[in-house]
Amino acid sequence: MSVETRQSFGIVRMPAGFGGLLPALILIALFFVIPVLALLLRSVTEPAPGLQNYATLLYDGTYARVFFNTFLVAAVVTAVTVLVAFPVAWMLAIMPSALASIVFGVIILSMWTNLLTRTYAWMVLLQRTGVINRTLIALGIVDQPLPLINNLTGVTIGMVYIMLPFMILPLVGTLRAIDPMTLRAAALCGASPFQAFRRILLPLSLPGIAAGGLMVFVMSLGYFVTPALLGGTSNMMLAEMIAQMIQSLLNWGLGSAAAFILLVVTIALYALQLRLVGPRRMSGGN
Protein backbone atom coordinates (compact mmCIF):
# COMPACT_ATOMS: atom_id res chain seq x y z
CA MET A 1 0.00 0.00 0.00
CA SER A 2 2.66 2.47 0.94
CA VAL A 3 5.19 3.95 -1.42
CA GLU A 4 8.02 3.32 1.00
CA THR A 5 7.92 -0.46 0.93
CA ARG A 6 8.13 -2.78 -2.02
CA GLN A 7 5.81 -5.66 -1.53
CA SER A 8 6.27 -9.14 -2.84
CA PHE A 9 3.60 -11.74 -3.25
CA GLY A 10 5.48 -15.02 -3.52
CA ILE A 11 7.77 -14.67 -6.47
CA VAL A 12 5.76 -11.98 -8.24
CA ARG A 13 7.22 -8.58 -7.45
CA MET A 14 4.70 -5.80 -7.55
CA PRO A 15 5.45 -2.19 -8.36
CA ALA A 16 5.46 0.21 -5.43
CA GLY A 17 2.04 1.23 -4.21
CA PHE A 18 0.13 -1.25 -6.33
CA GLY A 19 -1.19 -3.50 -3.56
CA GLY A 20 -4.01 -1.19 -2.53
CA LEU A 21 -5.59 -1.60 -5.93
CA LEU A 22 -5.94 -5.37 -5.57
CA PRO A 23 -9.32 -5.52 -3.76
CA ALA A 24 -10.85 -3.06 -6.21
CA LEU A 25 -9.39 -4.83 -9.24
CA ILE A 26 -10.56 -8.24 -8.02
CA LEU A 27 -14.06 -6.88 -7.40
CA ILE A 28 -14.27 -5.23 -10.82
CA ALA A 29 -12.70 -8.14 -12.70
CA LEU A 30 -14.82 -10.82 -11.06
CA PHE A 31 -18.17 -9.03 -10.86
CA PHE A 32 -18.01 -6.57 -13.73
CA VAL A 33 -15.58 -7.53 -16.50
CA ILE A 34 -16.24 -11.29 -16.46
CA PRO A 35 -20.08 -11.04 -16.34
CA VAL A 36 -20.07 -8.48 -19.17
CA LEU A 37 -17.74 -10.65 -21.29
CA ALA A 38 -19.90 -13.71 -20.55
CA LEU A 39 -22.90 -11.75 -21.78
CA LEU A 40 -21.06 -10.85 -24.97
CA LEU A 41 -20.33 -14.54 -25.48
CA ARG A 42 -24.01 -15.39 -25.17
CA SER A 43 -24.86 -12.93 -27.94
CA VAL A 44 -22.86 -15.00 -30.44
CA THR A 45 -23.67 -18.49 -29.11
CA GLU A 46 -27.40 -18.45 -28.36
CA PRO A 47 -29.50 -19.97 -29.78
CA ALA A 48 -26.79 -21.14 -32.21
CA PRO A 49 -23.18 -20.01 -32.81
CA GLY A 50 -22.95 -17.15 -35.27
CA LEU A 51 -23.82 -13.52 -35.79
CA GLN A 52 -27.52 -14.07 -36.58
CA ASN A 53 -28.63 -12.07 -33.49
CA TYR A 54 -26.80 -9.01 -34.74
CA ALA A 55 -28.19 -9.53 -38.24
CA THR A 56 -31.73 -9.68 -36.84
CA LEU A 57 -31.22 -6.48 -34.84
CA LEU A 58 -29.75 -4.53 -37.72
CA TYR A 59 -32.03 -5.68 -40.54
CA ASP A 60 -35.41 -6.14 -38.85
CA GLY A 61 -37.42 -2.94 -39.13
CA THR A 62 -38.93 -3.17 -35.61
CA TYR A 63 -35.51 -3.09 -33.97
CA ALA A 64 -34.15 -0.47 -36.36
CA ARG A 65 -37.04 1.74 -35.22
CA VAL A 66 -36.02 1.34 -31.58
CA PHE A 67 -32.42 2.28 -32.41
CA PHE A 68 -33.57 5.31 -34.39
CA ASN A 69 -35.92 6.35 -31.61
CA THR A 70 -33.21 5.99 -28.97
CA PHE A 71 -30.81 8.24 -30.87
CA LEU A 72 -33.59 10.72 -31.61
CA VAL A 73 -34.61 11.02 -27.94
CA ALA A 74 -30.98 11.29 -26.79
CA ALA A 75 -30.27 14.01 -29.39
CA VAL A 76 -33.40 16.02 -28.54
CA VAL A 77 -32.75 15.72 -24.79
CA THR A 78 -29.12 16.79 -25.23
CA ALA A 79 -30.01 19.80 -27.39
CA VAL A 80 -32.72 21.04 -25.00
CA THR A 81 -30.52 20.43 -21.95
CA VAL A 82 -27.63 22.44 -23.43
CA LEU A 83 -29.91 25.34 -24.40
CA VAL A 84 -31.53 25.50 -20.96
CA ALA A 85 -28.36 24.86 -18.96
CA PHE A 86 -26.13 27.45 -20.61
CA PRO A 87 -27.87 30.66 -19.40
CA VAL A 88 -28.27 29.19 -15.91
CA ALA A 89 -24.60 28.20 -15.71
CA TRP A 90 -23.64 31.63 -17.04
CA MET A 91 -25.56 33.38 -14.26
CA LEU A 92 -24.33 30.95 -11.60
CA ALA A 93 -20.75 31.67 -12.62
CA ILE A 94 -21.00 35.41 -11.99
CA MET A 95 -23.90 35.79 -9.54
CA PRO A 96 -23.25 36.98 -5.93
CA SER A 97 -22.41 33.86 -3.94
CA ALA A 98 -25.36 34.14 -1.52
CA LEU A 99 -27.82 34.04 -4.42
CA ALA A 100 -25.83 31.35 -6.23
CA SER A 101 -25.85 29.07 -3.19
CA ILE A 102 -29.66 29.12 -3.18
CA VAL A 103 -29.76 28.01 -6.83
CA PHE A 104 -27.06 25.39 -6.17
CA GLY A 105 -29.16 24.15 -3.23
CA VAL A 106 -32.17 23.69 -5.51
CA ILE A 107 -30.03 21.86 -8.09
CA ILE A 108 -28.55 19.51 -5.47
CA LEU A 109 -31.98 18.84 -3.93
CA SER A 110 -33.39 17.92 -7.33
CA MET A 111 -30.36 15.77 -8.18
CA TRP A 112 -30.31 13.89 -4.86
CA THR A 113 -34.03 13.24 -4.72
CA ASN A 114 -34.89 9.64 -5.49
CA LEU A 115 -35.13 9.07 -9.24
CA LEU A 116 -38.45 7.24 -9.03
CA THR A 117 -39.89 10.02 -6.86
CA ARG A 118 -39.07 12.62 -9.51
CA THR A 119 -40.40 10.46 -12.31
CA TYR A 120 -43.58 9.71 -10.34
CA ALA A 121 -44.14 13.45 -9.86
CA TRP A 122 -43.85 14.01 -13.61
CA MET A 123 -46.23 11.13 -14.31
CA VAL A 124 -48.88 12.83 -12.18
CA LEU A 125 -48.10 16.36 -13.38
CA LEU A 126 -48.25 15.44 -17.07
CA GLN A 127 -51.40 13.30 -16.97
CA ARG A 128 -54.38 14.20 -19.18
CA THR A 129 -56.14 15.51 -16.09
CA GLY A 130 -52.92 16.67 -14.44
CA VAL A 131 -52.07 20.09 -13.08
CA ILE A 132 -50.28 21.27 -16.22
CA ASN A 133 -53.15 20.47 -18.57
CA ARG A 134 -55.72 21.95 -16.17
CA THR A 135 -53.69 25.14 -15.81
CA LEU A 136 -53.30 25.48 -19.58
CA ILE A 137 -57.03 25.01 -20.07
CA ALA A 138 -57.93 27.40 -17.24
CA LEU A 139 -55.67 30.04 -18.78
CA GLY A 140 -57.39 29.52 -22.11
CA ILE A 141 -54.13 28.60 -23.87
CA VAL A 142 -55.57 25.28 -25.10
CA ASP A 143 -59.10 23.92 -25.05
CA GLN A 144 -58.26 20.21 -25.24
CA PRO A 145 -55.81 18.51 -22.84
CA LEU A 146 -52.42 18.13 -24.56
CA PRO A 147 -50.98 14.62 -24.86
CA LEU A 148 -47.94 15.19 -22.61
CA ILE A 149 -47.26 11.65 -21.44
CA ASN A 150 -46.64 8.26 -23.05
CA ASN A 151 -44.94 10.00 -25.95
CA LEU A 152 -41.75 11.81 -26.94
CA THR A 153 -42.83 15.03 -25.17
CA GLY A 154 -43.15 13.25 -21.83
CA VAL A 155 -39.80 11.49 -22.17
CA THR A 156 -38.07 14.72 -23.18
CA ILE A 157 -39.47 16.71 -20.23
CA GLY A 158 -38.62 13.96 -17.74
CA MET A 159 -35.14 13.34 -19.14
CA VAL A 160 -34.19 17.03 -19.45
CA TYR A 161 -35.24 17.41 -15.82
CA ILE A 162 -32.85 14.65 -14.78
CA MET A 163 -29.96 15.69 -17.02
CA LEU A 164 -29.93 19.45 -16.28
CA PRO A 165 -27.73 19.24 -13.14
CA PHE A 166 -25.17 17.13 -15.04
CA MET A 167 -24.89 19.88 -17.66
CA ILE A 168 -25.15 22.96 -15.41
CA LEU A 169 -22.57 21.98 -12.78
CA PRO A 170 -19.59 21.30 -15.11
CA LEU A 171 -20.49 24.31 -17.30
CA VAL A 172 -20.27 26.63 -14.29
CA GLY A 173 -16.66 25.50 -13.90
CA THR A 174 -15.90 26.20 -17.55
CA LEU A 175 -17.50 29.65 -17.45
CA ARG A 176 -15.80 30.59 -14.20
CA ALA A 177 -12.44 29.81 -15.76
CA ILE A 178 -12.97 32.41 -18.49
CA ASP A 179 -11.17 35.68 -17.75
CA PRO A 180 -13.73 38.55 -17.73
CA MET A 181 -10.95 40.80 -19.07
CA THR A 182 -11.20 39.14 -22.49
CA LEU A 183 -14.80 40.33 -22.74
CA ARG A 184 -13.97 43.79 -21.43
CA ALA A 185 -11.28 43.99 -24.08
CA ALA A 186 -13.81 43.00 -26.75
CA ALA A 187 -16.19 45.72 -25.57
CA LEU A 188 -13.38 48.29 -25.55
CA CYS A 189 -12.52 47.32 -29.11
CA GLY A 190 -16.09 48.10 -30.10
CA ALA A 191 -17.70 44.66 -30.15
CA SER A 192 -21.45 44.64 -29.55
CA PRO A 193 -22.68 42.33 -26.77
CA PHE A 194 -23.95 39.92 -29.42
CA GLN A 195 -20.59 39.88 -31.22
CA ALA A 196 -18.76 39.40 -27.91
CA PHE A 197 -21.05 36.47 -27.10
CA ARG A 198 -20.70 34.81 -30.49
CA ARG A 199 -16.99 35.36 -31.01
CA ILE A 200 -15.62 35.12 -27.47
CA LEU A 201 -17.91 33.74 -24.76
CA LEU A 202 -19.40 30.93 -26.83
CA PRO A 203 -16.12 29.67 -28.38
CA LEU A 204 -14.40 29.76 -24.97
CA SER A 205 -17.16 27.72 -23.35
CA LEU A 206 -17.41 25.27 -26.24
CA PRO A 207 -15.13 22.60 -24.66
CA GLY A 208 -17.39 22.55 -21.60
CA ILE A 209 -20.55 22.42 -23.73
CA ALA A 210 -19.13 19.60 -25.85
CA ALA A 211 -17.99 17.55 -22.85
CA GLY A 212 -21.21 18.05 -20.90
CA GLY A 213 -23.36 17.49 -23.98
CA LEU A 214 -21.57 14.24 -24.80
CA MET A 215 -22.05 13.05 -21.23
CA VAL A 216 -25.77 13.84 -21.34
CA PHE A 217 -26.08 12.14 -24.74
CA VAL A 218 -24.32 8.98 -23.53
CA MET A 219 -26.37 8.84 -20.34
CA SER A 220 -29.60 9.36 -22.28
CA LEU A 221 -28.81 6.58 -24.77
CA GLY A 222 -28.78 3.92 -22.07
CA TYR A 223 -31.44 5.36 -19.76
CA PHE A 224 -34.06 2.92 -18.60
CA VAL A 225 -36.35 4.16 -15.84
CA THR A 226 -37.69 7.49 -17.11
CA PRO A 227 -38.36 6.45 -20.75
CA ALA A 228 -40.04 3.26 -19.51
CA LEU A 229 -42.41 5.23 -17.27
CA LEU A 230 -43.00 8.42 -19.27
CA GLY A 231 -42.70 7.07 -22.82
CA GLY A 232 -45.27 5.21 -24.84
CA THR A 233 -45.16 1.71 -26.29
CA SER A 234 -44.77 3.10 -29.81
CA ASN A 235 -41.52 4.88 -29.01
CA MET A 236 -39.67 2.42 -26.83
CA MET A 237 -35.98 3.06 -26.19
CA LEU A 238 -33.09 0.62 -26.35
CA ALA A 239 -32.59 0.02 -22.61
CA GLU A 240 -36.25 -0.84 -22.11
CA MET A 241 -36.17 -3.18 -25.11
CA ILE A 242 -33.11 -4.99 -23.70
CA ALA A 243 -34.79 -5.39 -20.31
CA GLN A 244 -37.94 -6.72 -21.97
CA MET A 245 -36.05 -9.19 -24.15
CA ILE A 246 -34.41 -10.68 -21.06
CA GLN A 247 -37.16 -10.38 -18.46
CA SER A 248 -40.34 -11.09 -20.40
CA LEU A 249 -39.21 -12.86 -23.56
CA LEU A 250 -36.23 -14.70 -22.04
CA ASN A 251 -34.46 -14.19 -25.36
CA TRP A 252 -30.92 -14.05 -23.99
CA GLY A 253 -29.18 -14.17 -27.36
CA LEU A 254 -30.98 -11.17 -28.85
CA GLY A 255 -31.01 -9.25 -25.56
CA SER A 256 -27.25 -9.66 -25.06
CA ALA A 257 -26.57 -8.63 -28.66
CA ALA A 258 -28.62 -5.45 -28.19
CA ALA A 259 -26.83 -4.81 -24.88
CA PHE A 260 -23.49 -5.24 -26.60
CA ILE A 261 -24.37 -2.74 -29.33
CA LEU A 262 -25.35 -0.23 -26.63
CA LEU A 263 -22.07 -0.98 -24.83
CA VAL A 264 -19.92 -0.40 -27.93
CA VAL A 265 -21.65 2.89 -28.81
CA THR A 266 -21.28 4.09 -25.21
CA ILE A 267 -17.59 3.18 -25.01
CA ALA A 268 -16.88 4.90 -28.36
CA LEU A 269 -18.57 8.12 -27.22
CA TYR A 270 -16.92 7.90 -23.80
CA ALA A 271 -13.51 7.59 -25.48
CA LEU A 272 -14.33 10.67 -27.54
CA GLN A 273 -15.20 12.53 -24.36
CA LEU A 274 -11.93 11.50 -22.68
CA ARG A 275 -10.18 12.99 -25.71
CA LEU A 276 -12.05 16.23 -25.18
CA VAL A 277 -11.54 16.65 -21.44
CA GLY A 278 -8.77 14.28 -20.45
CA PRO A 279 -9.12 11.58 -17.79
CA ARG A 280 -7.89 13.83 -14.98
CA ARG A 281 -10.62 16.36 -15.26
CA MET A 282 -13.24 13.67 -15.77
CA SER A 283 -12.47 12.04 -12.46
CA GLY A 284 -11.62 15.10 -10.42
CA GLY A 285 -14.18 17.52 -11.74
CA ASN A 286 -17.36 16.09 -10.32
Place this chain on the structure above:
Amino acid sequence: MLLDYDRMGWLKIALLGFTALVAAFLLLPVVFIVLLSFGSSRWLAFPPPGWTLKWYQELFADPSWLEAALTSARIATMSAILAVVIGLLASFALVRGQFRGREILRGLLLTPMVLPVVVFAIAIYAFFLRMGLGGTTIGFVIAHTVLALPFAIIPIATALEGFDKSIEDAAIVCGASPLEAKLRITLPSIRIGIFSAAIFAFLASWDEVVVAIFMASPTLQTLPVKIWGSLRSDLSPVIAAASSLLVGLTLALMVVTALLRRKFQR
Protein backbone atom coordinates in the same frame (compact mmCIF):
# COMPACT_ATOMS: atom_id res chain seq x y z
CA MET B 1 -19.15 43.13 -20.39
CA LEU B 2 -20.83 39.74 -20.58
CA LEU B 3 -19.10 38.42 -17.46
CA ASP B 4 -19.47 41.57 -15.32
CA TYR B 5 -22.47 40.92 -13.13
CA ASP B 6 -22.91 44.59 -12.22
CA ARG B 7 -22.62 45.95 -15.74
CA MET B 8 -24.88 43.71 -17.78
CA GLY B 9 -28.04 45.81 -17.74
CA TRP B 10 -31.20 44.34 -19.24
CA LEU B 11 -29.41 41.15 -20.23
CA LYS B 12 -28.82 40.38 -16.55
CA ILE B 13 -32.52 40.81 -15.77
CA ALA B 14 -33.49 38.48 -18.62
CA LEU B 15 -30.94 35.82 -17.66
CA LEU B 16 -31.83 36.04 -13.96
CA GLY B 17 -35.49 35.63 -14.85
CA PHE B 18 -34.65 32.56 -16.92
CA THR B 19 -32.52 31.14 -14.09
CA ALA B 20 -35.41 31.65 -11.65
CA LEU B 21 -37.74 29.79 -14.06
CA VAL B 22 -35.32 26.86 -14.34
CA ALA B 23 -34.92 26.76 -10.56
CA ALA B 24 -38.72 26.66 -10.25
CA PHE B 25 -38.82 23.84 -12.84
CA LEU B 26 -36.24 21.88 -10.81
CA LEU B 27 -38.13 22.48 -7.57
CA LEU B 28 -41.64 21.84 -8.97
CA PRO B 29 -41.84 17.99 -8.80
CA VAL B 30 -40.24 17.87 -5.35
CA VAL B 31 -42.63 20.40 -3.81
CA PHE B 32 -45.57 18.99 -5.74
CA ILE B 33 -45.06 15.45 -4.46
CA VAL B 34 -44.93 16.63 -0.84
CA LEU B 35 -48.16 18.65 -1.22
CA LEU B 36 -49.82 15.78 -3.05
CA SER B 37 -49.06 13.34 -0.22
CA PHE B 38 -51.23 15.43 2.13
CA GLY B 39 -54.08 15.80 -0.39
CA SER B 40 -57.29 13.90 0.25
CA SER B 41 -58.06 12.89 -3.36
CA ARG B 42 -57.40 9.26 -4.24
CA TRP B 43 -57.30 10.28 -7.91
CA LEU B 44 -54.55 12.81 -7.23
CA ALA B 45 -56.68 15.86 -8.03
CA PHE B 46 -54.72 19.04 -7.52
CA PRO B 47 -55.22 21.38 -5.76
CA PRO B 48 -56.70 18.74 -3.44
CA PRO B 49 -60.26 19.08 -2.11
CA GLY B 50 -58.95 18.70 1.45
CA TRP B 51 -55.91 17.76 3.50
CA THR B 52 -55.32 14.44 5.20
CA LEU B 53 -52.72 12.14 6.76
CA LYS B 54 -54.44 8.95 5.65
CA TRP B 55 -51.86 8.05 2.96
CA TYR B 56 -49.18 8.07 5.62
CA GLN B 57 -51.39 5.88 7.82
CA GLU B 58 -51.89 3.48 4.93
CA LEU B 59 -48.14 3.49 4.27
CA PHE B 60 -47.27 2.62 7.85
CA ALA B 61 -50.10 0.09 8.13
CA ASP B 62 -48.62 -1.94 5.26
CA PRO B 63 -45.58 -3.79 6.64
CA SER B 64 -44.18 -4.47 3.15
CA TRP B 65 -43.19 -0.78 2.76
CA LEU B 66 -41.25 -0.72 6.02
CA GLU B 67 -39.67 -4.05 5.19
CA ALA B 68 -38.54 -2.78 1.77
CA ALA B 69 -37.08 0.37 3.37
CA LEU B 70 -35.17 -1.70 5.94
CA THR B 71 -33.87 -4.01 3.21
CA SER B 72 -32.68 -0.98 1.22
CA ALA B 73 -31.03 0.56 4.28
CA ARG B 74 -29.25 -2.72 5.10
CA ILE B 75 -27.97 -3.26 1.55
CA ALA B 76 -26.98 0.40 1.08
CA THR B 77 -25.08 0.50 4.40
CA MET B 78 -23.12 -2.65 3.62
CA SER B 79 -22.39 -1.54 0.05
CA ALA B 80 -21.28 1.91 1.22
CA ILE B 81 -18.91 0.50 3.86
CA LEU B 82 -17.38 -1.93 1.37
CA ALA B 83 -17.10 0.70 -1.37
CA VAL B 84 -15.44 3.22 0.97
CA VAL B 85 -12.89 0.71 2.35
CA ILE B 86 -12.02 -0.71 -1.09
CA GLY B 87 -12.11 2.78 -2.61
CA LEU B 88 -9.81 4.19 0.09
CA LEU B 89 -7.17 1.51 -0.55
CA ALA B 90 -7.51 1.99 -4.30
CA SER B 91 -7.28 5.79 -4.02
CA PHE B 92 -3.94 5.62 -2.17
CA ALA B 93 -2.60 3.43 -4.97
CA LEU B 94 -4.06 5.60 -7.73
CA VAL B 95 -2.83 8.89 -6.28
CA ARG B 96 0.54 7.87 -4.86
CA GLY B 97 1.50 4.67 -6.66
CA GLN B 98 4.35 4.76 -9.13
CA PHE B 99 3.55 2.24 -11.78
CA ARG B 100 2.68 2.28 -15.43
CA GLY B 101 -0.92 2.20 -16.60
CA ARG B 102 -2.22 4.08 -13.56
CA GLU B 103 -4.58 6.20 -15.65
CA ILE B 104 -5.91 3.15 -17.48
CA LEU B 105 -6.59 1.37 -14.18
CA ARG B 106 -8.32 4.48 -12.85
CA GLY B 107 -10.47 4.50 -15.96
CA LEU B 108 -11.28 0.81 -15.53
CA LEU B 109 -12.38 1.30 -11.90
CA LEU B 110 -14.60 4.25 -12.88
CA THR B 111 -16.23 2.41 -15.81
CA PRO B 112 -19.26 1.08 -13.86
CA MET B 113 -20.34 4.71 -13.44
CA VAL B 114 -20.44 5.52 -17.15
CA LEU B 115 -21.64 2.31 -18.75
CA PRO B 116 -25.41 1.91 -19.11
CA VAL B 117 -26.70 0.27 -15.93
CA VAL B 118 -29.04 -1.97 -17.90
CA VAL B 119 -26.05 -3.75 -19.51
CA PHE B 120 -24.45 -4.40 -16.13
CA ALA B 121 -27.83 -5.38 -14.70
CA ILE B 122 -28.48 -8.21 -17.15
CA ALA B 123 -24.81 -9.30 -17.08
CA ILE B 124 -24.68 -9.62 -13.29
CA TYR B 125 -28.20 -11.11 -13.24
CA ALA B 126 -27.12 -13.91 -15.59
CA PHE B 127 -23.87 -14.41 -13.67
CA PHE B 128 -25.58 -14.61 -10.26
CA LEU B 129 -28.26 -16.96 -11.60
CA ARG B 130 -25.49 -19.43 -12.43
CA MET B 131 -23.72 -18.93 -9.12
CA GLY B 132 -26.93 -19.23 -7.10
CA LEU B 133 -26.64 -15.67 -5.80
CA GLY B 134 -29.74 -14.33 -7.56
CA GLY B 135 -32.21 -12.73 -5.16
CA THR B 136 -29.80 -12.87 -2.21
CA THR B 137 -28.59 -10.05 0.02
CA ILE B 138 -24.96 -10.94 -0.78
CA GLY B 139 -25.68 -10.68 -4.50
CA PHE B 140 -27.33 -7.30 -4.03
CA VAL B 141 -24.43 -6.01 -1.92
CA ILE B 142 -21.79 -7.17 -4.42
CA ALA B 143 -23.61 -5.64 -7.40
CA HIS B 144 -24.24 -2.37 -5.59
CA THR B 145 -20.64 -2.18 -4.34
CA VAL B 146 -19.45 -2.38 -7.97
CA LEU B 147 -21.78 0.50 -8.86
CA ALA B 148 -20.90 2.52 -5.75
CA LEU B 149 -17.12 2.14 -6.05
CA PRO B 150 -16.57 5.01 -8.54
CA PHE B 151 -18.64 7.31 -6.33
CA ALA B 152 -16.33 6.43 -3.42
CA ILE B 153 -13.05 6.68 -5.35
CA ILE B 154 -13.67 10.11 -6.93
CA PRO B 155 -14.08 12.19 -3.72
CA ILE B 156 -11.41 10.27 -1.79
CA ALA B 157 -8.85 10.51 -4.60
CA THR B 158 -9.62 14.21 -5.03
CA ALA B 159 -9.14 14.83 -1.29
CA LEU B 160 -5.93 12.81 -1.29
CA GLU B 161 -4.55 14.77 -4.25
CA GLY B 162 -5.10 17.94 -2.26
CA PHE B 163 -3.32 16.60 0.83
CA ASP B 164 0.35 17.46 1.24
CA LYS B 165 2.16 14.15 1.71
CA SER B 166 5.13 15.81 3.43
CA ILE B 167 2.96 16.17 6.56
CA GLU B 168 2.60 12.40 6.67
CA ASP B 169 6.36 12.01 6.09
CA ALA B 170 7.03 14.45 8.93
CA ALA B 171 5.04 12.22 11.29
CA ILE B 172 7.17 9.25 10.19
CA VAL B 173 10.37 11.23 10.75
CA CYS B 174 9.08 12.02 14.25
CA GLY B 175 8.83 8.30 14.98
CA ALA B 176 5.36 7.23 13.83
CA SER B 177 5.09 4.00 11.86
CA PRO B 178 3.86 4.43 8.25
CA LEU B 179 0.53 2.88 9.17
CA GLU B 180 0.18 5.04 12.27
CA ALA B 181 0.96 8.17 10.25
CA LYS B 182 -1.74 7.25 7.74
CA LEU B 183 -4.34 6.50 10.39
CA ARG B 184 -3.64 9.49 12.61
CA ILE B 185 -2.54 12.18 10.15
CA THR B 186 -3.70 11.42 6.62
CA LEU B 187 -7.14 9.91 7.20
CA PRO B 188 -8.32 12.73 9.50
CA SER B 189 -7.09 15.26 6.93
CA ILE B 190 -9.07 13.73 4.07
CA ARG B 191 -12.13 12.95 6.20
CA ILE B 192 -14.32 15.29 4.15
CA GLY B 193 -13.55 13.20 1.05
CA ILE B 194 -14.24 9.99 2.94
CA PHE B 195 -17.47 11.40 4.28
CA SER B 196 -18.66 12.50 0.82
CA ALA B 197 -17.68 9.08 -0.49
CA ALA B 198 -19.83 7.39 2.15
CA ILE B 199 -22.88 9.54 1.31
CA PHE B 200 -22.54 9.14 -2.46
CA ALA B 201 -21.92 5.38 -2.19
CA PHE B 202 -24.92 5.00 0.10
CA LEU B 203 -27.16 6.95 -2.27
CA ALA B 204 -25.84 5.02 -5.28
CA SER B 205 -27.22 1.84 -3.71
CA TRP B 206 -30.26 3.29 -1.92
CA ASP B 207 -31.63 4.87 -5.14
CA GLU B 208 -30.59 2.11 -7.52
CA VAL B 209 -33.52 0.79 -9.58
CA VAL B 210 -32.34 -1.16 -12.62
CA VAL B 211 -30.07 -3.82 -11.10
CA ALA B 212 -32.53 -4.11 -8.22
CA ILE B 213 -35.44 -4.88 -10.55
CA PHE B 214 -33.51 -7.82 -11.99
CA MET B 215 -32.04 -9.02 -8.69
CA ALA B 216 -35.18 -8.76 -6.57
CA SER B 217 -37.14 -11.83 -5.55
CA PRO B 218 -40.62 -11.97 -4.00
CA THR B 219 -38.97 -12.24 -0.59
CA LEU B 220 -36.23 -9.68 -1.12
CA GLN B 221 -37.37 -6.27 -2.36
CA THR B 222 -35.61 -2.95 -1.98
CA LEU B 223 -37.59 0.27 -1.67
CA PRO B 224 -37.07 1.34 -5.33
CA VAL B 225 -38.34 -2.08 -6.48
CA LYS B 226 -41.41 -1.69 -4.28
CA ILE B 227 -42.08 1.82 -5.68
CA TRP B 228 -41.45 0.60 -9.25
CA GLY B 229 -43.99 -2.19 -8.81
CA SER B 230 -46.60 0.21 -7.40
CA LEU B 231 -45.96 2.74 -10.17
CA ARG B 232 -46.59 0.16 -12.86
CA SER B 233 -49.92 -0.88 -11.35
CA ASP B 234 -51.45 2.44 -10.28
CA LEU B 235 -50.52 5.98 -9.24
CA SER B 236 -51.72 5.60 -5.65
CA PRO B 237 -51.16 8.58 -3.30
CA VAL B 238 -49.43 6.13 -0.93
CA ILE B 239 -46.45 6.37 -3.30
CA ALA B 240 -46.56 10.15 -2.81
CA ALA B 241 -46.38 9.63 0.96
CA ALA B 242 -43.40 7.26 0.61
CA SER B 243 -41.78 9.67 -1.86
CA SER B 244 -42.21 12.62 0.52
CA LEU B 245 -40.42 10.71 3.24
CA LEU B 246 -37.58 10.14 0.77
CA VAL B 247 -37.51 13.88 0.01
CA GLY B 248 -37.27 14.49 3.76
CA LEU B 249 -34.34 12.08 3.93
CA THR B 250 -32.59 13.90 1.05
CA LEU B 251 -33.06 17.25 2.80
CA ALA B 252 -31.70 15.81 6.05
CA LEU B 253 -28.63 14.46 4.20
CA MET B 254 -28.06 17.86 2.57
CA VAL B 255 -28.25 19.66 5.91
CA VAL B 256 -25.90 17.17 7.58
CA THR B 257 -23.45 17.49 4.67
CA ALA B 258 -23.50 21.28 4.80
CA LEU B 259 -23.03 21.35 8.58
CA LEU B 260 -20.17 18.84 8.54
CA ARG B 261 -18.49 20.64 5.66
CA ARG B 262 -18.59 23.85 7.65
CA LYS B 263 -17.24 22.09 10.73
CA PHE B 264 -14.45 20.32 8.83
CA GLN B 265 -13.33 23.42 7.03
CA ARG B 266 -12.86 25.48 10.15
